Amino acid sequence: MDSFDNAILQRKQFFIDSVAKFCDKCGTPYTVDDLNIVQSTGAGTIIHFSCRNCKAKHVASFVGPLGMTQRMPVNIDLDSSEMKRFMSKKEVSKENLLDVYEELKSRKTITV
């Protein structure tokens, strides 16, 4: 394992510790394999959690400077690669993190 991979793993472990240790739905502990860092900017990070047990998915944001975290379930079939495509449409900043959530929420209500 090179140092870059190691840094990513440490970062993922940090998000598990500070954002979500367990699956909301079934309580299975998350491991570094269960999350993907979708978007990371100076203002914040968006993390995609996927439970290996019940397949529940969550998206969480971590706003670094404020130490704030926010988490929401996504009941849509959106894997992390689709998520990346979705996010890459625009540069995500602290201000438009909320826009992304609103858009995800509206997609959710349409699909469910």
Ligand SMILES: [Zn+2]
């Ligand atoms: Zn679960």
